[in-house]
Amino acid sequence: MLRWKYLVSLNVNTMMKRFSLFMLLIILLSCKNKATQFEMDYDSKVIIPSSVAISTPFDVNTPEQTTNAEETFAINDTRKDRIESIVLIDLVMTITDPPEKTFSFLNELDIFIKSPSLPEKRVAYRYDIPDNVDDEIICKVTENDLQEYIKAEEFSIRVKATTDELISEDIEINVYTNFLVDAKLIK
Numbered sequence: 001m002l003r004w005k006y007l008v009s010l011n012v013n014t015m016m017k018r019f020s021l022f023m024l025l026i027i028l029l030s031c032k033n034k035a036t037q038f039e040m041d042y043d044s045k046v047i048i049p050s051s052v053a054i055s056t057p058f059d060v061n062t063p064e065q066t067t068n069a070e071e072t073f074a075i076n077d078t079r080k081d082r083i084e085s086i087v088l089i090d091l092v093m094t095i096t097d098p099p100e101k102t103f104s105f106l107n108e109l110d111i112f113i114k115s116p117s118l119p120e121k122r123v124a125y126r127y128d129i130p131d132n133v134d135d136e137i138i139c140k141v142t143e144n145d146l147q148e149y150i151k152a153e154e155f156s157i158r159v160k161a162t163t164d165e166l167i168s169e170d171i172e173i174n175v176y177t178n179f180l181v182d183a184k185l186i187k
Helices: 002-032 069-075 147-151
Strands: 035-048 058-061 083-097 106-115 118-126 136-138 154-163 171-184
Touching: 035 058, 035 069, 035 083, 035 154, 083 106, 083 118, 083 147, 106 147, 118 147, 147 171, 154 171
Parallel strands: none
Antiparallel strands: 035 171, 058 154, 083 136, 083 171, 106 118, 106 154
16 A cells, blocks of 8 residues: 555656656747737828829839838847848828829839848739729738848838829829838847
């Protein structure tokens, strides 16, 4: 009987040690691979001039956009060297002036990101834009990793568009970009 109690006691102690070791291993592994995801968004303006010809592709550029990436990374407990990827998840264009204007004048859009030290890269597009479109266009985004552009001090957006109507007045457009950042935590 004593031998049985001794074996049960020994078995319980062994099981507790193994369980404790297992839990410690899980904690260590989870601490080592802590990651975070957060979003960074930017707004910029472009103006489409009234002198644009029908069916002729034209380009408009946003002003340089300061990224403030270092500050945003720090707020989210990460750094440039801990970034695993940054992808564009939303690009929305909205007419801000004139009021009541719609995007019916557009036929297609290609949108590019550029930075002074990096080559231009296509990030979004929209083709066969219908005539009954509203004053907002949600573009289809590519799945490019854009971390080098956002890590840079600044970037700009180039919009290449083709119209299917004559434009009689300048059109001001807000270009909203939203990026998803996947990074490892520094803590």
